[in-house]
Amino acid sequence: MKVAIASDHRGVRVKGQILAQLDELGYESVDFGPGDDTSVDYPDYAGKVAEAVGTGEVDRGILICGTGMGMCITANKFPKVRAVSCHDDVTAEYSRRHNDANIMCLSADMLGDRLLGRIVDLWLKTEFEGGRHQRRIDKISDIEHKYCCSETPTETGKTSCDVT
Numbered sequence: 558m559k560v561a562i563a564s565d566h567r568g569v570r571v572k573g574q575i576l577a578q579l580d581e582l583g584y585e586s587v588d589f590g591p592g593d594d595t596s597v598d599y600p601d602y603a604g605k606v607a608e609a610v611g612t613g614e615v616d617r618g619i620l621i622c623g624t625g626m627g628m629c630i631t632a633n634k635f636p637k638v639r640a641v642s643c644h645d646d647v648t649a650e651y652s653r654r655h656n657d658a659n660i661m662c663l664s665a666d667m668l669g670d671r672l673l674g675r676i677v678d679l680w681l682k683t684e685f686e687g688g689r690h691q692r693r694i695d696k697i698s699d700i701e702h703k704y705c706c707s708e709t710p711t712e713t714g715k716t717s718c719d720v721t
Contacts (some may be wrong), residue, residue: 558681561615561690563589563602565628568621568665572643575619576678584681587615603631610659611637618660619677629662637706639697644668649676653683 560579563578564572569591574619579586591597599622606618610632618640621627632640640660641652644667661680663673667690685691 558617559586559587560681561589561606561609561618562620563618563667564591564621565599565602565623566594566596567590567623568663571621571668571673573690574673575621578674578677582678582681599627600631603623603628603676604717607632607638607640607660607691616659620660621663621665622662623664623666625662625664625713629660630661630677632660636701636706637698639694643676643680645672646675646679649680651692652665653680654686655693656696657690667694677713 562572562575562579572588576586576588576604587601589609591602603620603715606615606620609615610618618632620632620640622628625644627656629642632638634673638660639656639658640662641648641656642662645665647657649661652661658680661677663676668676710719
């Protein structure tokens with residue numbers, strides 16, 4: 558599995574911890590920055606990961622900011638992204654089982670290192686259950702298509718609805 562990761566300046570330390578964990582667990586990772594704790598705007602980094610997930614360049618994404626909420630709001634503006642803010646084992650597990658979440662957003666300020674490690678491990682290893690939950694994911698996709706897709710072709714000739 559290929560996992561994209563990014564943070565804002567408040568999440569740089571946690572991002573480093575998670576990158577090491579991804580490597581230890583045998584996942585391929587792509588670090589979208591930033592490289593240090595100089596102040597940055599979280600939407601810039603959330604957008605990089607959300608685009609990579611939405612286009613299928615990577616399988617999943619992890620975003621870290623002070624609370625996780627700003628990253629989550631931004632990521633959910635992108636087609637085919639189901640971003641969630643996780644703060645414990647239950648939210649990590651059920652976001653995957655029931656929602657097939659493809660981006661997890663985490664708080665750098667409110668979660669301890671051991672809990673972060675456990676949440677990341679659980680979220681990466683939990684599979685989507687499908688079944689009745691797939692019907693709900695399909696409804697989310699229908700809403701996304703109705704309100705979010707541009708029918709205007711890009712330079713590649715595709716519309717935002719054509720992104721796979």
